[in-house]
Amino acid sequence: MTDIKQITNDNQSKNLSTANKICISMRCTGNNTIRTAWDPTSGKTLKTTSAGRMGLKGARRGSPYAAEMVGRELGRQLKDSISATAAKGVSTSITVLFSGHNVAIGSGLRGLRIPLRNTLAQVVSLIDITPKPHNGCRARKPRRV
Numbered sequence: 001m002t003d004i005k006q007i008t009n010d011n012q013s014k015n016l017s018t019a020n021k022i023c024i025s026m027r028c029t030g031n032n033t034i035r036t037a038w039d040p041t042s043g044k045t046l047k048t049t050s051a052g053r054m055g056l057k058g059a060r061r062g063s064p065y066a067a068e069m070v071g072r073e074l075g076r077q078l079k080d081s082i083s084a085t086a087a088k089g090v091s092t093s094i095t096v097l098f099s100g101h102n103v104a105i106g107s108g109l110r111g112l113r114i115p116l117r118n119t120l121a122q123v124v125s126l127i128d129i130t131p132k133p134h135n136g137c138r139a140r141k142p143r144r145v
Contacts, residue, residue, distance in 0.1 A: 020090050022046065022078070022121075026071075026108050028100030030062045033108070035074040040095070047077045064107035071111025079115045086120035094123045099130040 025036045033051040038044060051066035054073060060066055082092045096112075098105045109126075 075115030
């Protein structure tokens with residue numbers, strides 16, 4: 001007998017109706033703001049968005065305004081699937097991993113909370129994964145006058 005494989009297209013929209021745990025990675029840099037929602041059990045990306053994708057150009061992509069707008073957009077994308085899980089009586093726990101500018105992170109969390117306000121989604125933990133410098137870069141050579 002031959003095994004039959006089910007062929008799936010990875011470019012299709014992922015079904016979140018069975019996911020009760022979601023990790024959201026928030027990266028706020030000076031050049032862009034990126035949000036990615038992924039399933040911690042399988043490691044697959046569920047939804048992603050960035051300030052550049054929303055049409056912001058230049059330095060506005062790294063601003064707190066951009067972080068809030070990107071957070072709202074990702075929350076809006078996740079709201080339908082979380083509402084579908086809530087209809088089954090299952091609450092969704094969200095873990096947020098963030099790195100970058102502290103000012104933009106606060107705005108991004110505020111923007112993410114607004115669309116998910118009336119759902120059964122709960123932010124369980126906030127984890128700062130910003131890389132810390134260890135003794136920094138080498139100092140410049142002193143100028144001789």
